[in-house]
Amino acid sequence: MKTLDNSNPIAAAVYFICAAGVAMFSRDPIIIALSLAGAVTLCILQKGGGHLFFAALFVLGTAVNPLFNHRGSRVLFVLNNNPVTAEALLYGALSSAMVVAAIYWFKCFSTIMTSDKLLYIFGSAMPKLSLIISMALRYVPLFTRQAKTVSAAQKTMGIYKEENIIDSIKAKIRVFSVMVTWTLENGIITADSMEARGYSAGRRSFFAIYKFTSKDVFLLAASLLLAGAALLLTSVGDSAAVFEFFPTAAMLPPESWGVKIWAAYISYGILAMLPSALELEEVVRWKYLQSKI
Amino acid sequence: MEILAVKNLNFAYPCCVGKAVEDVSFSVKKGEFIALCGATGSGKSTLLRLLKRELQPLGELSGEVLLGGKNVNRLSVRDSAGKIGFVMQRPEQQIVTDKVWHELAFGLENLGTPKNEMRRRIAEISEYFGISGWFEKGVDELSGGQKQLLNLAAVMVMQPELLILDEPTAQLDPIAASDFIATLQKLNRELGLTIIIAEHRLEDVIPICDRMMVMDKGRLRLCLPPREAAQRLNEYPELLKSMPASVRIYNALDKRDEECPLTIREGSDFICRNFGNSVKCLADAPKAERGEAALEFENVWFRYGRNLPDVLKGTNFTACAGEIFCLLGGNGSGKSTLLKNASGIARAYSGSIKVFGKKIEKYKENSLYKECLAFLPQDVQAVFLKNTVREELAEVGGEERIPAELFAQLQQKNIFDSHPYDLSGGEQQLVAFAKVLAAKPRILLLDEPTKGLDARTKQELSSMLKKLKNNGVAVVVVTHDVEFAAETADRCAMFFRGEIISADSPEEFFACNNFYSTAANRMTRGHYEKAVTVEQAVELCRANGERSGR
Numbered sequence: 001m002k003t004l005d006n007s008n009p010i011a012a013a014v015y016f017i018c019a020a021g022v023a024m025f026s027r028d029p030i031i032i033a034l035s036l037a038g039a040v041t042l043c044i045l046q047k048g049g050g051h052l053f054f055a056a057l058f059v060l061g062t063a064v065n066p067l068f069n070h071r072g073s074r075v076l077f078v079l080n081n082n083p084v085t086a087e088a089l090l091y092g093a094l095s096s097a098m099v100v101a102a103i104y105w106f107k108c109f110s111t112i113m114t115s116d117k118l119l120y121i122f123g124s125a126m127p128k129l130s131l132i133i134s135m136a137l138r139y140v141p142l143f144t145r146q147a148k149t150v151s152a153a154q155k156t157m158g159i160y161k162e163e164n165i166i167d168s169i170k171a172k173i174r175v176f177s178v179m180v181t182w183t184l185e186n187g188i189i190t191a192d193s194m195e196a197r198g199y200s201a202g203r204r205s206f207f208a209i210y211k212f213t214s215k216d217v218f219l220l221a222a223s224l225l226l227a228g229a230a231l232l233l234t235s236v237g238d239s240a241a242v243f244e245f246f247p248t249a250a251m252l253p254p255e256s257w258g259v260k261i262w263a264a265y266i267s268y269g270i271l272a273m274l275p276s277a278l279e280l281e282e283v284v285r286w287k288y289l290q291s292k293i
Numbered sequence: 294m295e296i297l298a299v300k301n302l303n304f305a306y307p308c309c310v311g312k313a314v315e316d317v318s319f320s321v322k323k324g325e326f327i328a329l330c331g332a333t334g335s336g337k338s339t340l341l342r343l344l345k346r347e348l349q350p351l352g353e354l355s356g357e358v359l360l361g362g363k364n365v366n367r368l369s370v371r372d373s374a375g376k377i378g379f380v381m382q383r384p385e386q387q388i389v390t391d392k393v394w395h396e397l398a399f400g401l402e403n404l405g406t407p408k409n410e411m412r413r414r415i416a417e418i419s420e421y422f423g424i425s426g427w428f429e430k431g432v433d434e435l436s437g438g439q440k441q442l443l444n445l446a447a448v449m450v451m452q453p454e455l456l457i458l459d460e461p462t463a464q465l466d467p468i469a470a471s472d473f474i475a476t477l478q479k480l481n482r483e484l485g486l487t488i489i490i491a492e493h494r495l496e497d498v499i500p501i502c503d504r505m506m507v508m509d510k511g512r513l514r515l516c517l518p519p520r521e522a523a524q525r526l527n528e529y530p531e532l533l534k535s536m537p538a539s540v541r542i543y544n545a546l547d548k549r550d551e552e553c554p555l556t557i558r559e560g561s562d563f564i565c566r567n568f569g570n571s572v573k574c575l576a577d578a579p580k581a582e583r584g585e586a587a588l589e590f591e592n593v594w595f596r597y598g599r600n601l602p603d604v605l606k607g608t609n610f611t612a613c614a615g616e617i618f619c620l621l622g623g624n625g626s627g628k629s630t631l632l633k634n635a636s637g638i639a640r641a642y643s644g645s646i647k648v649f650g651k652k653i654e655k656y657k658e659n660s661l662y663k664e665c666l667a668f669l670p671q672d673v674q675a676v677f678l679k680n681t682v683r684e685e686l687a688e689v690g691g692e693e694r695i696p697a698e699l700f701a702q703l704q705q706k707n708i709f710d711s712h713p714y715d716l717s718g719g720e721q722q723l724v725a726f727a728k729v730l731a732a733k734p735r736i737l738l739l740d741e742p743t744k745g746l747d748a749r750t751k752q753e754l755s756s757m758l759k760k761l762k763n764n765g766v767a768v769v770v771v772t773h774d775v776e777f778a779a780e781t782a783d784r785c786a787m788f789f790r791g792e793i794i795s796a797d798s799p800e801e802f803f804a805c806n807n808f809y810s811t812a813a814n815r816m817t818r819g820h821y822e823k824a825v826t827v828e829q830a831v832e833l834c835r836a837n838g839e840r841s842g843r
Contacts, residue, residue: 138391141433152638153675156668157732178678185714189386195347197400198374205405207398
């Protein structure tokens, strides 16, 4: 089994959509807790930082909700003639946990899905568009570098005074206008180079450095099945009845949750923890193989 | 077996008087390595572009180009793209995509090659060219040499039968350029690839080519093996200047009974065999008085970011008014960074830089650039902002402010109404030079001024710098070009790991260097002393006279 980073980008992207998607549209505290736990573990394994910031975000989100939401029956205290309720506080914790979990998922997503991989996903569907994006990505650093060189060169020729804003704005405009010419001029060479390598020869094929292996199929199938199961079972098993926030926060005892609800939680739990488990499994196997030598 | 045949080829650009290519006929056998030489504007590029249909310029064409017996204009699109590979001058602009692997795949994608075959061919080519180490990198992280190698690999992956290169090393430093030529030689030897290459820098190409074609004013003048062609080069003095040092020495000494030496080893042998060494060295040129200190670096430290390594590590040097100071050193040694510091574009974090005795920070509001210091960047295109040369020059004050001689030179070339980007490399350099000199600098900083110039423009540049020097200007040149430094500089210095290692007159400097030295010096080492330029070597040979009794 491969870790998420080494998987085919399409499989990895589908995994993220499933894992984050289910939690984003769910109001179920257990699902959200599992999602948060999965995302945070993965982020730690990826050696990502910023946990303090996310913790602060969570606290802030929790604290803000009761200031605006005054529903609920258990009043903790009264602030400016407005009651602050335990229910509102709990609900605040739930929504900010959901937001923080979503941000964590995106953080992991952006670490794993580099521009190459995103381009690959686009490219499989639209090769022409992917080539254009690739050329644009190539062009941006080229343009920035040349613009810097030009403005430095202009400065040292002593044409500008630059003690006032108008002069320096004028200078910027001049540099920009010559950069347009430069772009067109260089575009001709690039076009020649493309033409010389048969750009207009007809149907293009599409090359990628990523393969689609049986393990990627497994990841893809697992993501879709587990997410589908979690969604289906929570709605069929009526998970909305398990937790109630307003008017009084209440929870059915775990014995009376029903098999469907338990199955939903277990399948989502596996889904959320899947990449972390793969990552850990790899570490353990590596250690084990090393110890064998 | 004949692979390419050109028959009575004529070509004229629209609205141009005269033909760019006139009555050219030649044929190329499979596996031949052909060097195409000629001065700027002799029609080399046009001829090469006529060989590949996709790049043919618009104009009046007659005659035939046959590839494997078939007219190139009647080849199928796929054959035409795949069978003839073409590499151009500017490495940066030929690259299409953002990743190395994607660039390698680009040509194959265009031809609709099946995925598995693409995978195999790309793997094969990146192993052969040693690209595997940077296969997944973005193209903007590569050095100039790597970029051009990538361009070559991206063409070779399509498995062409004929490879055409139009001045591929013009924008590279000498070391990257020799590496590139060595790769071409390897392709030619190991794969039997047919190569036609047009070049300014012929030192590396001439010894390995099978035939040399010389073009002049659109006509093909010579098409002979290099040894025979080299013997007849006295008729083409322009071209002779760009030949390897051994060929220049041979032609200057005019010893027709000997074969022409092409390499350093043959040249050294030729001199030892034919000329004595009773006179070991020439009289030292009188040392000129050094003027006031113009640019002083005292223990300067610089880095690009707080967490990045130091680029300048306690650099010390002084450049004086009325001298040409050449800084030599490898790629990425920080030479250009030093110039950025000297020109006030970058600011050192420790140490002091003084311009005419005054600290560089004390020059407020661009007063540094008013009749004091000027900097010509490596890419001279960066200097141009207008649509015609006339406007460019008018912007900096026009005729009055530009040195009369330079202005006359520009006038002669009849380029005032052209767009600066349309000029040749040499002409661009001249216009940029005029623009920079209009600020009447007393310190002139030049970054790689000889890049992409032909031998003649180099000589013009050299004499222009000498004139400036005589007017009391301090000229600081950063360059890779040892031959240029030997001919032009008053003092040369080696820059290594952020420090100036040694500074001396070119004769002393190159005579002490074993590896980093001019071809003439390496050729005469042990036989003569302090012969750094071709002229000095020739003079010594003449002074000693031919050995008798052979």
